[in-house]
Amino acid sequence: MINFPTDILAIENRIRQIDPVKYSNTRNHKDGAVTHLSPYISRGVISTRQVYQHIQTLDLPWHKTEKLIQELAWRDYWQQVWIAKKEGIRQDLKNIQTPISNYQIPKAILHANTGIEEIDIAIKHLYTLGYMHNHMRMYVASICCNIANSHWLEPAKWMYSHLLDGDLASNFLSWQWVSGAFSNKKYYANQNNINNFFNSTQQNTFLDVEYSAFENLDIPEILKETVPFEFDMKLPDTGNPKLEKKKTTLIYNYYNIDPYWHKDQEVQRIFLLEPSFFAKNPVNQKCINFAIQLTKNIEDIKMFVGEFSKLTEFVDPDHIIFKEHPCNRYYQGKEVPREWMSSITGFYPSFFSFWKKCKKEL
Numbered sequence: 531m532i533n534f535p536t537d538i539l540a541i542e543n544r545i546r547q548i549d550p551v552k553y554s555n556t557r558n559h560k561d562g563a564v565t566h567l568s569p570y571i572s573r574g575v576i577s578t579r580q581v582y583q584h585i586q587t588l589d590l591p592w593h594k595t596e597k598l599i600q601e602l603a604w605r606d607y608w609q610q611v612w613i614a615k616k617e618g619i620r621q622d623l624k625n626i627q628t629p630i631s632n633y634q635i636p637k638a639i640l641h642a643n644t645g646i647e648e649i650d651i652a653i654k655h656l657y658t659l660g661y662m663h664n665h666m667r668m669y670v671a672s673i674c675c676n677i678a679n680s681h682w683l684e685p686a687k688w689m690y691s692h693l694l695d696g697d698l699a700s701n702f703l704s705w706q707w708v709s710g711a712f713s714n715k716k717y718y719a720n721q722n723n724i725n726n727f728f729n730s731t732q733q734n735t736f737l738d739v740e741y742s743a744f745e746n747l748d749i750p751e752i753l754k755e756t757v758p759f760e761f762d763m764k765l766p767d768t769g770n771p772k773l774e775k776k777k778t779t780l781i782y783n784y785y786n787i788d789p790y791w792h793k794d795q796e797v798q799r800i801f802l803l804e805p806s807f808f809a810k811n812p813v814n815q816k817c818i819n820f821a822i823q824l825t826k827n828i829e830d831i832k833m834f835v836g837e838f839s840k841l842t843e844f845v846d847p848d849h850i851i852f853k854e855h856p857c858n859r860y861y862q863g864k865e866v867p868r869e870w871m872s873s874i875t876g877f878y879p880s881f882f883s884f885w886k887k888c889k890k891e892l
């Protein structure tokens with residue numbers, strides 16, 4: 531079973547294990563050769579550029595690596611949408627999702643008892659592992675939004691809260707894509723599709739229908755009971771670390787745990803966990819622990835649990851440096867850029883218009 535080590539050498543080793551050819555032939559399958567790198571990209575430990583540069587060293591023809599590079603570009607694309615739309619990613623961006631029967635989550639999804647064996651197994655794995663296969667994320671989102679007619683936001687928050695790779699842009703915008711709020715067509719998958727890609731043989735489930743039946747499908751009994759997303763999240767209680775007010779200070783956070791950032795320089799390093807951010811975007815203890823473990827790759831980093839405004843009482847903003855990211859627009863100090871795979875920035879209404887431009891550079 532897959533695991534997610536936090537030591538930087540193990541993470542770099544995982545990059546070296548990428549097989550772009552096998553990836554493109556198998557990525558949609560349960561046991562496909564996917565990279566399992568997303569928790570490290572989401573937490574800002576490695577960048578899409580770094581993965582892309584490794585792929586280039588393999589000296590493979592473009593057509594054999596294109597699929598994986600394209601998936602990496604999806605990551606950058608959603609980030610650019612987030613930068614452009616800001617908090618707007620929490621709302622239906624292109625179309626209003628319809629029909630909606632509730633703004634909650636089907637209880638059967640939360641309790642992993644939809645009756646669809648592979649879905650239920652995958653949700654239990656999500657709870658224990660903090661990971662779910664991309665195709666399975668699409669199935670789960672489709673069941674919530676397009677079969678149970680739940681608005682995408684609450685189930686998206688639920689999934690985000692359990693993923694080690696939780697990334698608000700990839701998450702919310704993918705949910706919008708599945709539900710038709712960021713695409714012109716809802717995504718459906720039937721039981722046959724799940725059986726094909728997830729090696730099962732189940733029949734007679736609520737998804738065991740022809741595609742033509744989906745538009746007018748009644749909400750199955752098992753999905754009718756819905757519950758709100760409620761999460762009581764606790765951040766570690768560390769007390770205030772000893773800080774130097776006038777020392778050059780690098781701010782790390784849930785989206786930036788880059789161990790090579792100004793490595794070997796004599797600076798103050800702070801891992802900032804802001805209660806207001808996590809109150810709005812809660813994650814489970816496993817996710818917080820994972821992030822904290824990742825900071826162990828950074829020497830002498832100190833954890834500060836509190837708001838940025840509180841931190842500035844201890845460190846002068848003139849001495850603060852932070853990486854550009856939509857979740858920390860309000861930081862004060864010097865903002866420096868993140869690493870991207872290409873130089874293409876800005877909002878593109880569709881991934882393929884963005885990809886067309888990226889491709890020219892890659």
Ligand SMILES: Cc1cc2nc3c(=O)[nH]c(=O)nc-3n(C[C@H](O)[C@H](O)[C@H](O)COP(=O)(O)OP(=O)(O)OC[C@H]3O[C@@H](n4cnc5c(N)ncnc54)[C@H](O)[C@@H]3O)c2cc1C
Nearest residue numbers: 564565566567568601602605664667695696697700701704
């Ligand atoms: C409903 C839904 C919710 C999602 N929520 C998240 C999330 O919270 N965080 C997150 O990182 N990804 C999310 N994704 C995207 C995708 O499922 C994961 O990035 C991918 O499954 C991660 O596994 P991997 O690293 O093995 O991916 P691989 O298939 O090995 O892909 C390599 C890398 O490409 C990028 N990538 C691949 N597929 C996508 C995609 N569809 N969208 C954006 N980037 C992609 C990721 O950075 C990934 O690490 C979501 C997708 C869906 C459909």
